[in-house]
Amino acid sequence: MNRNKVAVIFGGQSGEHVVSLRSAASIMEAIDSDHYEVMPVGITRDGIWWTGPDIWLSLWEKRSPREASRTVLLADPTRPGLLVKSGSSMDEWQYQPLDIAFPVLHGTYGEDGSIQGLFEMSGIPYVGSGVLASSTAMDKVVMKYLFMQYGLPVAPFVCFYRWQWDGREEYWQELVDQELGFPCFVKPANLGSSVGITKAGSVAELMAAVTEALLYDEKIIVEEYIAGREIECAVLGDIEAETSRPGEIIPCNDFYDYRAKYIDDRSDLIIPVELGSEIEESIKSYSITAFQAVEASGLARVDFFVTPDSRKIIINEINTMPGFTSISMYPKMWAASGVGYSELVNRLLEIAVNRFKRRRTLLVAPPE
Ligand SMILES: Nc1ncnc2c1ncn2[C@@H]1O[C@H](COP(=O)(O)OP(=O)(O)O)[C@@H](O)[C@H]1O
Ligand SMILES: [Mg+2]
Secondary structure, three states, X not given: OOOEEXXXXXXXXXXXXXHHHHHHHHHHHHOOOOOEEEEEEEEOOOOOEEEOXXXXXXXXXXXXXXXXXXXXXXXXXXXXXXEEEOOOOOOOEEEEEOOEEEEOOOOOOOOOOHHHHHHHHHOOOEOOOOHHHXXXXXXXXXXXXXHHHOOOOEOOEEEEEHHHHOOOHHHXXXXXXXXXXXXXXEEEOOOOOOOOOEEEOOHHHHHHHHHHHOOOOOEEEEEEOOOOEEEEEEEXXXXXXXXXXXXXXXXXXXXXXXXXXXXXXXXXXXOOOOOOXXXXXXXXXXXXXXXXXXXXXXXXXXXXXXXXXXOOEEEEEEEOOOOOOXXXXXXXXXXXXXXXXXXXXXXXXXXXXXXXXXXXXXXXXXXX
């Protein structure tokens, strides 16, 4: 039987390089090898693409690839696929057709619409959200504006750029104090993994927090502090999407910061979490609305705060490429809802192909 060739793409230039490697290892193992042939494609921390049997291990061990070849995606929709270096001269490249791409990349260039744009130009079906959803969901401010437009409850926030902050710090301090109060959360607008995020308890801490966040982005969001439980929900589908049962994260630190996510292994995950049917239904319905608000496709994890008295639900964010190791929240929430890891991976590949077929019939330009 003719198997479809799937490039699983991992690593990448963002701070979530290692998380991506972990997710990709689980995914490659789960892909149904009767129907698909996996081609591993690793992107180094400096953005170079490689393929070959050795590539995953060499990125994991941070050494130069030995049994791998340089590769580039061909942005030619009449030849969807990769060019793989086959000799030592600049001219020796071989064309390798591809049927599907599975980008298992988090953060910058992987989850923000950049690589999705490359797949669009190349005419290759790909797993997950398109350019619009990926980029809007990556920007915490744009995402919140969309959520508000769709009637979703978000935390009050203030946003500014470096050039608006510099020299007018007092104006912003007063605004934050009046509108949000302390403590508040200061975040770079376009990042993940809690990098650059600080809980600021006073004006002095706000100054330090903004300076820290400005190291990562020139656009800053400051949010009201929400004292709540952290509840998440998984979404799978396309135009028609389904939700999993929700799960809860109990961070081992003051908040779910970088340490709690990736270094200390002491945060508790409760999956599924019993919230009562009314709250659970609201979480599920808000998750679908959030998925549609950004026009997501394939998969997403939607994160909420629920106040301890369960009266208030606030949506925090949508992640279009959530962690996907076998012990990550996204697959675990599906497992608790009756969808196993391999089934999940194979459904994502099917959704990608169906979305591609549906959209391919759209005209690029009006007929002359
Ligand atoms: N407004 C807020 N109130 C209370 N805690 C927050 C707030 N915003 C973020 N946090 C805490 O910080 C963590 C990371 O923030 P988040 O916006 O999810 O960033 P990231 O995209 O890096 O995951 C959250 O999981 C939560 O623990
Ligand atoms: Mg988060």
